[in-house]
Amino acid sequence: MIGIFDSGIGGLRVVKEVFEKLPLYKVIYFGDLARSPYGTKSPKTVIRFSRQIAHFLVQKGAQVIIIACNTASAHAAEVLKKEFSIPIFEVITPAVKKAIQKTKNQKVGLIGTWSTIESQAYQKSFKRFDPEGKIQLFAQACPLFVPLVEENFIHRPETKKIARYYLRALKHQGIDTLILGCTHYSLLKKVIQNVMGKKVELIDSTEVVDDILAEMAQKNLLSQLNKGFGHQFYFSDVPRNLEVLSQRFLGQKLSHLKQIDLDEVL
Amino acid sequence: MIGIFDSGIGGLRVVKEVFEKLPLYKVIYFGDLARSPYGTKSPKTVIRFSRQIAHFLVQKGAQVIIIACNTASAHAAEVLKKEFSIPIFEVITPAVKKAIQKTKNQKVGLIGTWSTIESQAYQKSFKRFDPEGKIQLFAQACPLFVPLVEENFIHRPETKKIARYYLRALKHQGIDTLILGCTHYSLLKKVIQNVMGKKVELIDSTEVVDDILAEMAQKNLLSQLNKGFGHQFYFSDVPRNLEVLSQRFLGQKLSHLKQIDLDEVL
Numbered sequence: 001m002i003g004i005f006d007s008g009i010g011g012l013r014v015v016k017e018v019f020e021k022l023p024l025y026k027v028i029y030f031g032d033l034a035r036s037p038y039g040t041k042s043p044k045t046v047i048r049f050s051r052q053i054a055h056f057l058v059q060k061g062a063q064v065i066i067i068a069c070n071t072a073s074a075h076a077a078e079v080l081k082k083e084f085s086i087p088i089f090e091v092i093t094p095a096v097k098k099a100i101q102k103t104k105n106q107k108v109g110l111i112g113t114w115s116t117i118e119s120q121a122y123q124k125s126f127k128r129f130d131p132e133g134k135i136q137l138f139a140q141a142c143p144l145f146v147p148l149v150e151e152n153f154i155h156r157p158e159t160k161k162i163a164r165y166y167l168r169a170l171k172h173q174g175i176d177t178l179i180l181g182c183t184h185y186s187l188l189k190k191v192i193q194n195v196m197g198k199k200v201e202l203i204d205s206t207e208v209v210d211d212i213l214a215e216m217a218q219k220n221l222l223s224q225l226n227k228g229f230g231h232q233f234y235f236s237d238v239p240r241n242l243e244v245l246s247q248r249f250l251g252q253k254l255s256h257l258k259q260i261d262l263d264e265v266l
Numbered sequence: 267m268i269g270i271f272d273s274g275i276g277g278l279r280v281v282k283e284v285f286e287k288l289p290l291y292k293v294i295y296f297g298d299l300a301r302s303p304y305g306t307k308s309p310k311t312v313i314r315f316s317r318q319i320a321h322f323l324v325q326k327g328a329q330v331i332i333i334a335c336n337t338a339s340a341h342a343a344e345v346l347k348k349e350f351s352i353p354i355f356e357v358i359t360p361a362v363k364k365a366i367q368k369t370k371n372q373k374v375g376l377i378g379t380w381s382t383i384e385s386q387a388y389q390k391s392f393k394r395f396d397p398e399g400k401i402q403l404f405a406q407a408c409p410l411f412v413p414l415v416e417e418n419f420i421h422r423p424e425t426k427k428i429a430r431y432y433l434r435a436l437k438h439q440g441i442d443t444l445i446l447g448c449t450h451y452s453l454l455k456k457v458i459q460n461v462m463g464k465k466v467e468l469i470d471s472t473e474v475v476d477d478i479l480a481e482m483a484q485k486n487l488l489s490q491l492n493k494g495f496g497h498q499f500y501f502s503d504v505p506r507n508l509e510v511l512s513q514r515f516l517g518q519k520l521s522h523l524k525q526i527d528l529d530e531v532l
């Protein structure tokens with residue numbers, strides 16, 4: 001089974017892509033809604049939560065894990081890769097590789113949560129894949145984007161105003177490529193594109209899944225995974241708006257939804 | 267010691283009031299920043315978290331507990347009152363009593379998180395203190411107010427626009443009293459007052475503390491509490507902006523700050 005986890009429902013965008021690209025494989029998802037969002041929390045806490053979730057997914061039979069959450073990818077990917085024997089994938093590396101491919105003027109923007117931006121994880125990844133430092137990276141935290149998406153303010157004028165405010169400096173820098181470093185932001189793609197102009201290429205988590213799956217295929221991992229039906233969706237909390245939100249992110253109803261308290265399991 | 271807890275830093279408004287009114291008493295505070303906010307979470311989860319925190323505060327020597335968080339008050343106050351032998355105070359009852367005293371046209375508004383509004387806790391409290399149902403209560407969830415305050419968007423025009431959007435219906439109803447049913451909202455008092463007009467009286471958590479302390483005095487609880495210096499501030503996470511935020515809410519620097527993982531303690 002392919003284990004996928006996120007701080008909440010944002011990772012369902014990644015699940016959606018996996019469903020489309022690998023319809024025969026089973027997915028086990030964990031959304032940490034009891035403790036979401038992660039984007040405002042410290043590295044130590046994000047690592048602790050991610051470790052708990054990875055243990056849970058492995059217990060439940062995950063054979064690979066995709067960390068769909070950017071903040072968890074930023075803080076916990078290296079730790080989990082060391083501590084777990086199964087392959088761990090994260091969403092930062094493929095986004096950085098794609099940005100390096102796509103930029104023409106060598107000016108790339110990055111937006112994400114506070115915790116992601118301050119982790120310097122993207123910055124470090126750029127240093128790895130662009131060791132000569134040809135590319136300039138401009139980072140901007142956009143903390144209100146997550147609650148705006150969750151409160152369905154996607155099409156409201158206030159959101160456009162806030163987007164203009166956040167993106168002003170990036171626009172001024174003349175970037176031609178912008179990494180949406182948070183799964184929630186892909187729902188604001190139109191607003192962001194509108195503010196940044198048509199010439200700026202947006203890279204979001206949806207595209208990144210392709211590369212993760214290609215890497216899985218390349219490493220011969222897919223042949224080792226169990227096929228079959230019966231996806232499983234676990235959440236640490238089931239709040240009032242889970243159904244509406246999951247529909248918004250996944251594009252379909254959640255089946256086999258279960259609530260689980262990680263404190264009690266582990 | 268007076269135990270005070272909140273989902274995060276909002277309850278520091280209550281601590282501030284206690285410091286001013288009862289400068290000789292020791293306070294022990296717990297802010298659940300690793301799992302905040304509570305306002306988007308289910309009743310079951312909010313009760314579970316509140317119970318853990320109350321156990322922790324009692325272990326540390328709390329002789330009374332004030333639940334500073336409206337969402338926790340709404341879902342967990344009754345449960346905690348049954349399960350714990352020490353006196354438990356919450357912020358809803360005094361706000362309701364005050365609103366009943368203050369309204370002249372018998373039209374009261376309530377704003378809060380989704381979880382607080384949907385709990386019907388305020389509505390039930392009104393039924394108790396206004397059994398004849400003379401007062402009409404109009405409730406409105408304002409979920410974006412919490413992140414707007416935490417991101418320091420207090421004075422930005424977007425916040426005023428969002429406030430106008432949320433408060434439109436309440437204004438239309440002609441309420442003369444508005445309960446700010448979330449500790450964060452007291453930082454938006456000016457914006458809210460501005461949108462609602464001068465004639466609408468706002469009731470916020472700060473005022474409510476007076477009544478809780480008066481009730482404590484009346485029940486002879488204050489004489490039984492240990493006096494002395496050495497307040498203690500516990501948080502389940504210490505994120506980057508804790509210092510700035512606590513300054514904003516408490517009006518002073520936090521002393522004796524400790525991070526604690528509740529999972530490990532309990």
